[in-house]
Each structure stands twice: as structure tokens, then as C-alpha cells.
Amino acid sequence: MISYGHFIGGKNVAGKSGRTAEVFQPMDGTVRAHVALASKAELTEAVANAKAAQPDWAATNPQRRARVLMKFLDLIARNNDELADILAREHGKTVADAKGDIQRGVEVVEFALGVPHLMKGEYTDGAGPGIDSYSMRQPLGVVAGITPFNFPAMIPLWKLAPAIACGNAFILKPSERDPGVPMRLAELFIEAGGPPGILNVVNGDKEAVDAILDDPDIKAIGFVGSTPIAEYIYARGCATGKRVQCFGGAKNHMVIMPDADMDQTVDALMGAGYGSAGERCMAISVAVPVGKATADELIKRLIPRVEALKIGPSTDSGADYGPMVTQAQVDKVKSYVDIGIKEGAKLVVDGRGFKMQGYENGFYMGGCLFDGVTKDMRIYKEEIFGPVLAVVRATNYSEALGLCNDHEYGNGVAIFTRDGDAARDFASKVQVGMVGVNIPIPVPVSYYTFGGWKRSGFGDLNQHGPDSIRFYTKTKTITSRWPSGVKDGANFNIPTMG
Numbered sequence: 001m002i003s004y005g006h007f008i009g010g011k012n013v014a015g016k017s018g019r020t021a022e023v024f025q026p027m028d029g030t031v032r033a034h035v036a037l038a039s040k041a042e043l044t045e046a047v048a049n050a051k052a053a054q055p056d057w058a059a060t061n062p063q064r065r066a067r068v069l070m071k072f073l074d075l076i077a078r079n080n081d082e083l084a085d086i087l088a089r090e091h092g093k094t095v096a097d098a099k100g101d102i103q104r105g106v107e108v109v110e111f112a113l114g115v116p117h118l119m120k121g122e123y124t125d126g127a128g129p130g131i132d133s134y135s136m137r138q139p140l141g142v143v144a145g146i147t148p149f150n151f152p153a154m155i156p157l158w159k160l161a162p163a164i165a166c167g168n169a170f171i172l173k174p175s176e177r178d179p180g181v182p183m184r185l186a187e188l189f190i191e192a193g194g195p196p197g198i199l200n201v202v203n204g205d206k207e208a209v210d211a212i213l214d215d216p217d218i219k220a221i222g223f224v225g226s227t228p229i230a231e232y233i234y235a236r237g238c239a240t241g242k243r244v245q246c247f248g249g250a251k252n253h254m255v256i257m258p259d260a261d262m263d264q265t266v267d268a269l270m271g272a273g274y275g276s277a278g279e280r281c282m283a284i285s286v287a288v289p290v291g292k293a294t295a296d297e298l299i300k301r302l303i304p305r306v307e308a309l310k311i312g313p314s315t316d317s318g319a320d321y322g323p324m325v326t327q328a329q330v331d332k333v334k335s336y337v338d339i340g341i342k343e344g345a346k347l348v349v350d351g352r353g354f355k356m357q358g359y360e361n362g363f364y365m366g367g368c369l370f371d372g373v374t375k376d377m378r379i380y381k382e383e384i385f386g387p388v389l390a391v392v393r394a395t396n397y398s399e400a401l402g403l404c405n406d407h408e409y410g411n412g413v414a415i416f417t418r419d420g421d422a423a424r425d426f427a428s429k430v431q432v433g434m435v436g437v438n439i440p441i442p443v444p445v446s447y448y449t450f451g452g453w454k455r456s457g458f459g460d461l462n463q464h465g466p467d468s469i470r471f472y473t474k475t476k477t478i479t480s481r482w483p484s485g486v487k488d489g490a491n492f493n494i495p496t497m498g
Contacts, residue, residue: 002033004179006042006203007186009049010196016042021176021205026092026323027313029361033090035179038204043171043211046200050142050169051217053197058139058167062116065165071192073109076102079188083181087152088314090178092323092363093276095315098153102181105157107446108464112165118469119166131481137473139167140219140243144212146233147182148225149175149325150279150385156182158450159222162468164198172201173212177325179203213237220472222463223247224281226383227409227455234458245459245471247452249383250281250411254440255400255426256289256298257417264438265416266301270320272414272440273389274309274367277321279329282412282434282441285384286373287391288400295393299348299371306349306367306389313359323356323363324386330363333386337368340379340390346372351387375403383409397422405431410453414440433457 004023005014015036023033057065076083080102087098121135145159152174160170174182182201189199202208212218213236220243223233227248237244254272256265272284287302289295312319324330334352341347351366365387373380373390380390394400404413414436415426423437433452436442444450444465451462461471 001031002180004033004035004183004203006036006038006046007183007199007201008042008046009200010190012183012187015203023090023177023179024326024363025089026325026363027089027315028359029327029363033180035176035203037176038202038208038211040207040211043202043204043208043215046171046202047142047215047217049197050171050200053195054139054141054167054169057169057195057198060167062119062165062167065167066113066115068193069109069113069161069165072189072194073106075188075192076106076109076185079184083153083184086180086184087178088322090180091149091152092314092325093279094312094317094319094322096317097276097321098314101151102153104443105151105154108158108468109161111446111464112161115162115165115469118466119473121475127479128481130484131479133477133479135475135477137166137469137475140472140474141168142171142217143168143220143472144171144173144218144222146173146209146212146221146223146225147175149177150276150281152178152181153185155224156185158464158468160199162464163472164194166469166472168472169198170200171212171218172199173204173208174201176203176205209233213242214240216240219243221245222471230458243471245461245463247281247457247463248455249409250283250452250456251286251380251383251407251409252282252284252412253286253288253404253407253414254284255394255404255413255415256287256294257397257415257419257422258291258294259418260294260416261418262297262301266298266305268414268416268438268440269302269389270305270309274306274321274387277324277365278333278387279324279385280441282443284414284440285388285390286380286403287389288394288403289391290394290397290400292393295391299391302369302389302391303348306351306369309351309367311354311356311364311366313356313362321387323359324365325363327363329386330365333365333384333388336379336382336384336386337388340370340373340377343377343379344372345370345374345377345379345390375406381408401426401429405429408454409456411456412436412442412452414438414442433462
């Protein structure tokens with residue numbers, strides 16, 4: 001049995017609170033590990049280590065900090081199979097999907113290698129008579145990330161890489177459901193030459209989260225999870241004077257125009273809707289075909305594809321997706337399917353009864369497909385976070401666009417069409433943070449920014465890309481003049497450069 005404690009001051013330490021949680025192996029339902037749940041005192045200890053280590057790290061020039069991250073990247077690549085195996089066993093996603101999880105995180109570390117350029121300030125020679133003005137970016141100090149279960153490699157790397165590259169010390173509070181990969185990443189950071197105390201992992205639950213929110217030495221917090229928790233963290237974090245970015249739930253639509261390539265559309269919808277058992281904040285959970293003929297053709301093609309989904313253990317290289325993270329999550333998703341039926345939606349494919357032969361105790365659920373969903377139904381309004389796709393029929397383009405714009409979530413959206421004018425109009429008018437044109441999951445590349453609108457995102461700055469550098473630094477502006485023998489005398493007016 002594996003026992004996870006915390007990673008503080010450059011080493012693994014045992015938990016002291018006496019509280020633990022079970023970490024399951026979703027493919028067979030067994031308990032794989034126990035993870036310590038930190039007390040406020042343990043979080044304070046991690047912050048003290050981080051605070052002591054941060055000044056020397058900040059004083060290390062950015063090129064040398066980037067070199068540590070280069071070695072870190074190399075070690076992630078060398079240990080990729082091990083990391084993917086841990087991730088798949090604790091989360092449930094297939095090994096191939098786990099490697100994708102890691103790769104998307106790696107790409108942000110690669111972006112952060114450019115920190116010597118990204119942190120450059122500005123300089124104006126002769127801003128006034130004998131006066132020069134310039135700015136510099138400086139790290140905040142100790143910062144923290146609170147990350148979700150569904151991407152235990154990608155999102156921690158999205159948070160920690162830019163923060164550390166900028167000269168901060170980082171406290172990571174990963175999900176207690178799958179802490180193995182974050183703990184291993186912390187070990188690899190030390191092996192890469194990272195100073196002890198710069199990357200700390202504190203495992204825990206709400207007690208640890210509240211300790212992070214209230215600790216005066218933590219200057220910024222990044223969070224990804226559900227919208228209710230995002231709102232809680234954003235409000236409480238801001239109230240204590242911290243810089244906060246929080247990303248919450250989603251209900252991502254795919255608009256399918258009558259001229260769309262239906263073969264391409266169905267392939268894209270299957271992968272985006274059912275990949276990783278739907279446990280993605282960028283999963284397509286609502287298909288919006290425009291016109292009756294489009295909708296009928298879509299349903300006709302989707303039904304056999306959903307019925308034929310291959311579901312298997314995480315180690316099955318031929319599986320389309322694996323188990324869900326916990327039995328509680330399976331039960332929650334099934335309850336939403338029950339709600340949809342009661343609300344009058346037509347369940348055309350029912351995956352609730354799926355059982356995996358030889359893995360009967362695993363946390364599996366088959367794909368479900370609803371037709372006839374309307375915007376007043378809970379299965380349309382609320383995030384389900386499982387292998388459930390809802391088809392909402394639109395009579396025309398304007399109605400389809402309105403569905404996307406009127407929904408309370410605004411994370412990701414896609415349109416499938418051959419019409420460039422329709423695509424351009426949609427991209428301009430849709431009120432959603434990330435838009436795909438014939439791309440089902442429009443996660444931006446690492447050097448652009450990731451973030452949703454409306455109740456999918458809270459805070460002014462997004463994840464990765466240039467926004468991450470802005471989030472983890474503060475700007476200082478210097479106006480200087482050196483004595484030249486000129487005596488101006490006292491000036492009691494506001495200074496100007498005119």
C-alpha cells in the first residue's frame with residue numbers, strides 16, 4: 001500500500017494531522033494508496049520553507065532558472081512512462097490519454113523557458129529633461145495553486161512552471177483523489193537542480209485550502225475546479241488581499257451547420273464528448289445541430305457510434321476511454337441521466353448498465369446520448385462531467401448562437417461548417433472565452449492564454465501564455481535623473497514631462 005505524505009523543503013515528509021483519505025484505482029475499485037490531509041500547521045510549515053528559499057531563487061538570473069526547468073523537462077521525458085502509469089491508475093484515464101495530459105503540461109514548461117525574454121521590462125531614454133524611465137517585472141514571493149483531479153499533471157504544470165520561472169516559490173495543493181503524479185513531479189524538480197523549498201506539495205482537503213486562503217505570506221492563488229468552489233476561493237482570497245485567478249465549470253457547445261462535413265463532425269464529437277469519460281472542462285457536452293435534417297442525420301450517425309464505444313481498464317491500449325475517478329462520480333452522473341429522463345429528454349443510448357467483465361468493481365459507465373434536450377432542463381443547464389452528450393436542436397444559426405451566448409458558462413465552444421463567413425461571424429459574436437472552428441476542443445497552444453468567460457472564469461488574468469507571466473509578477477516603474485549641476489529649485493506642482 002502506497003502512503004503519500006507531503007513534499008516540503010525538498011523532501012517527502014509524513015503527514016502529522018492524523019487524517020488521511022483513500023486513493024482508489026478506478027479500473028478495479030481497489031484502494032491504491034492513502035494520502036495525508038494537511039492541517040493548517042503543516043501548510044504553515046510549507047510556506048515558511050518557501051518564504052525562506054524564495055529570495056535566493058528570485059536573485060538567480062532568469063536564464064539560470066530556465067536551465068533548471070530545461071533539466072526538469074528532460075527528467076519528465078525520461079520518466080514519462082512511469083508518470084503516465086501513475087496517472088492512469090489513480091485517475092482512470094487510459095495511458096495514451098494520460099500521456100496527452102502530461103504533454104500539454106510539458107508544453108507550458110517549454111513556454112516558461114522563455115522567461116528571460118518574457119520578464120523584460122521597458123526603457124525610455126530621455127523621457128524628460130535628463131530623465132529616464134524604465135520598468136521591471138519582479139516575482140510576487142510565495143504563490144499557490146489548487147488543482148483538480150481530472151488533469152493531475154497538466155494543470156499543476158500550467159501553474160507551477162510560469163510561477164517558478166518568474167522567481168516565485170510555489171505551494172501546490174493537488175486533488176487528494178490522485179496525488180501521485182504531483183508528488184513525483186516535485187521529486188523530479190529537485191533532481192533537476194531546483195532549490196529545496198521552491199516547489200512544495202501539500203496534500204489535503206478544505207482545511208488545507210482555507211489555510212492557503214488565509215495565510216498572509218501567500219501572495220497569489222490559482223485555482224481550477226467547479227464554479228461554486230471557484231467563487232468561494234475567489235471571494236475569500238480577494239478579501240485577504242491576494243491576487244486570485246479561478247476557473248470553474250463549463251457547458252461547452254458544438255454548433256453543427258447544415259453544410260458541415262458530417263464524417264468529420266461525428267468523429268470530432270465522439271472524441272470531444274466521450275474522451276476521458278467526459279471528465280474534461282473542455283469536453284463537448286452539448287451538440288447543437290442547425291435544422292431538422294442536420295439533427296436527424298447527426299442522431300442517426302451518433303447512435304451506433306456511441307453504442308460501439310470501447311470502454312476498458314486504463315491499461316487497455318485499445319479502449320476509447322476508461323473508468324471514472326470514483327464510484328461517487330459515477331453515481332452522480334447516473335443521477336443526472338435519471339433527471340434528464342424525468343424532464344422529458346429522449347435517452348437514445350443508455351450506458352448506465354455497463355459492467356466491465358473482470359473489473360466488476362471498477363468505476364465504469366457507458367456512453368449516454370440524449371436527443372430532444374431543451375434549454376430549461378437541468379441536464380442542459382448544469383455541468384455533468386461524465387460520458388453524457390445532449391443534443392439541443394436549433395432551427396437556425398441565430399438560435400444556435402443565442403444558446404451559446406445565453407448559457408451561464410462560457411468556457412469553450414466550437415462551430416463546424418464549410419462557410420467561412422458563418423465561422424467568422426460566430427467567432428466574433430459568441431460570448432465564450434475559447435472558440436474552435438472545425439476544432440472540437442479549442443485548448444489554445446501554450447503561448448496563447450487559456451481561460452473562460454462568465455461563470456467559467458473569475459479574475460482578470462488567464463492561465464499560461466503571456467497572462468501567466470503577468471499574473472505571477474508585479475511591475476515596478478522607475479523614473480531617474482542623475483545630478484547635472486542644474487538647480488531647478490523646489491517645485492510644488494505635480495511633475496510633468498511636458
